Amino acid sequence: MTHKVKCADCPLRGLEHFAPFSAEELEVTQRFKAGELTIDPQKTILREGAKAAQLYTVLSGMGVRYKTLSNGRRQVINFIFPGDFIGLQGSVMEEMQQSVESTTDMLFCVFDRASLWQFIKASPERSFDLTWAAAVDEHLVAEALTTVGQQTAESRIAWALVRLSERAERVGLSSGPDETPLPFRQQDLADAMGLSLVHTNKTLRRLLERGYARWSDGVLTVTDRRGLRAAAGLAVDDETMPTRRPLI
């Protein structure tokens, strides 16, 4: 397999959201890279119950990470953005407990799980980045749990819109001021926030009509960020996300 994108040319590296690479880190990562993966929309990249042999960094596109229950319901654990590192679960559990599915076209950087160990030994810096990635993920999920567990439907939806737009902006997806792609369905939002599709729709509609944002054709435009944050139960300004995170 050839690498169409050299790590040195990785489009994500330039973003200020990601910590800078040393030349050595770059080289280690490049060696660890096994190839690339291009995926169509609505395809499953990782499937629950399977043993994942690979790890992926998202180079472009978006998706959802979710878990399905025996009763057929689905919980969206997190939305997947460029820069996200996925598949660690499979290295710790016997088998994957969650699935990852593409929403849009996606491009992945593929790493071999078997060589993960060498990767760690080769570069302590990079190995801490792994821990970092896992910790950030946990933080996101914990915040989602808090929102789903303690907030009303309105706050939950508002919170999701705030976080989704923030994350999109940070990885350079903005197509204009406060305007980012949001290719997900209302059903995805509903499954993420523990609400029914119908109630999600009605609540979302109310928020949009109140002038906090617009959302059509897969593009979200936040027109009143402060109002939206307030509705979400978030402090109007403060940022809880780490401003810079390592990229793997």
Next chain:
Amino acid sequence: MTHKVKCADCPLRGLEHFAPFSAEELEVTQRFKAGELTIDPQKTILREGAKAAQLYTVLSGMGVRYKTLSNGRRQVINFIFPGDFIGLQGSVMEEMQQSVESTTDMLFCVFDRASLWQFIKASPERSFDLTWAAAVDEHLVAEALTTVGQQTAESRIAWALVRLSERAERVGLSSGPDETPLPFRQQDLADAMGLSLVHTNKTLRRLLERGYARWSDGVLTVTDRRGLRAAAGLAVDDETMPTRRPLI
């Protein structure tokens, strides 16, 4: 500060739930250890908003990790058991986003955050264990999110009882067959599962009356594990937790 408990004598090491230590790993960990901390019940070990300078491994006792909202509500993110490693959040975020509070008397093994880096460099094996710990945490939180988001009150409570008893058993807390300490209040359970105290009480009572378990004086006795797992929406037998995990 002196170490009353040498890592070599750590009471947790013997448990088969934890991966064995090599002599070298033991030595590295011992060097990293800064001291010990004894805490009374109902005390705050880590507080949201603060910058944590230390990391802790729980040697004994139990507690809760939670996040408080601006509206005064509280989400319990996870229950803390012996062997748990806490404080990583503080190394990744600017400041802690969650608090940790003791429920019982607790004993911690204290590590200095400043020397975390040396720790990682000194032992790649141990550094991967950090990642492992973070990933396991994320898995637990994700499962909680799934339960809170998609299950009825009855399933949520049943799920909590199953997981709590399992975790307690694994770290050697059983006081008899299917009998483990459970020092938490119903309010803690309620805050963990996103339910009101009243509804938690009524639902819990129904489960207990149905003969799945008994719970009094801080001791949980599971009398019908299969029934309880079924009520929780879990497969009757399968184990999703990694059977062995590293101890830090």
Next chain:
DNA sequence: CGGTACCTTGACGAGCATCAAACCCTGTGG
């Protein structure tokens, strides 16, 4: 044009929250 995927809206009822109060304990002090 029929078919499918997604969004939207109304009607109805259930699950759960909230309010209120009583009932344990255990500890404390007169």
Next chain:
DNA sequence: CCACAGGGTTTGATGCTCGTCAAGGTACCG
């Protein structure tokens, strides 16, 4: 030894939030 207070548990009554059911609307696609 008893009165009292405080933390936790338990129970009943009431009503709101949200889920479920049902149907219609729109866009897109073969």
